[in-house]
Amino acid sequence: MPHVLLIARRAVGHLGYVSAVRVVSVDGVHSVQQWPPVETQPPQVHPKAPEQGAELTSHYSECFGCGEDQPGGLHMSSTIGAGHVVHSSFTVSAEHQGAPGLAHGGLLSCAFDEALGTVVGQLLRKPAVTGKLETDFRRPVPVGSTLHITAELDGTAGRKVYASARGHLGAPDGPVAVEARALFVVVDLEHFTEHGDQDALKKLRDSAREPERTDRWDINP
Numbered sequence: 001m002p003h004v005l006l007i008a009r010r011a012v013g014h015l016g017y018v019s020a021v022r023v024v025s026v027d028g029v030h031s032v033q034q035w036p037p038v039e040t041q042p043p044q045v046h047p048k049a050p051e052q053g054a055e056l057t058s059h060y061s062e063c064f065g066c067g068e069d070q071p072g073g074l075h076m077s078s079t080i081g082a083g084h085v086v087h088s089s090f091t092v093s094a095e096h097q098g099a100p101g102l103a104h105g106g107l108l109s110c111a112f113d114e115a116l117g118t119v120v121g122q123l124l125r126k127p128a129v130t131g132k133l134e135t136d137f138r139r140p141v142p143v144g145s146t147l148h149i150t151a152e153l154d155g156t157a158g159r160k161v162y163a164s165a166r167g168h169l170g171a172p173d174g175p176v177a178v179e180a181r182a183l184f185v186v187v188d189l190e191h192f193t194e195h196g197d198q199d200a201l202k203k204l205r206d207s208a209r210e211p212e213r214t215d216r217w218d219i220n221p
């Protein structure tokens with residue numbers, strides 16, 4: 001099935017910043033999508049965002065995506081890249097199978113949610129949650145392989161943050177197996193205090209007081 005993906009990025013004068021046009025051709029049927037779907041402003045990286053090359057620690061030890069205390073989790077690791085980019089890696093294990101020997105698509109979407117959430121949270125340092133996540137599965141991802149995911153901030157529009165990511169199979173320059181785009185929405189702390197687990201939030205808040213853990217609380221409590 002032929003897929004053609006073309007991403008063109010341009011500055012739109014003083015009105016806005018990013019306009020990426022995504023052209024997809026599937027079996028001769030063409031559809032043109034603009035990404036981000038609305039006019040956006042350039043992402044404002046927080047002055048306290050980790051510097052390029054910084055290896056990120058988990059924002060919450062029980063997070064399914066990156067938590068070290070989550071035995072069934074994805075145990076993803078991430079590093080800050082150049083510009084508005086975070087590099088993450090995810091190794092597919094037998095627990096992540098859908099078909100025999102192949103990663104489950106939902107698990108792969110989860111890995112992208114994590115990678116995209118990481119670029120948003122770590123670079124903007126505002127609590128934000130996924131509002132919409134769209135994933136294109138382009139190649140099967142076998143058990144034992146590692147996906148090298150590059151996630152990038154594409155722009156902001158008020159509380160809306162747009163980010164996209166590509167997952168390369170086996171190596172950072174390997175073939176693209178999965179792509180994803182997401183809308184994150186910046187939320188107040190009440191989002192977590194009203195709907196989340198109060199005890200776990202208190203534990204997280206307390207651990208954020210430890211000097212080496214000050215990175216945790218302001219990202220995604």
Ligand SMILES: CCCCCCCC(=O)SCCNC(=O)CCNC(=O)[C@H](O)C(C)(C)COP(=O)(O)OP(=O)(O)OC[C@H]1O[C@@H](n2cnc3c(N)ncnc32)[C@H](O)[C@@H]1OP(=O)(O)O
Nearest residue numbers: 059113114117118121129130131132158160185187219220
């Ligand atoms: C470092 C961290 C890594 C973590 C990675 C993992 C991240 C996650 O998985 S978070 C968990 C999954 N997500 C959630 O549980 C979110 C559940 N949803 C919600 O709480 C709410 O719907 C929420 C907060 C997204 C939006 O609600 P609310 O705050 O009332 O804002 P609302 O006015 O509806 O939306 C804000 C804007 O976003 C737009 N928007 C919201 N959802 C969507 C959507 N699905 N599609 C398109 N636009 C949307 C709205 O149209 C609105 O746009 P505008 O400002 O132009 O009017």
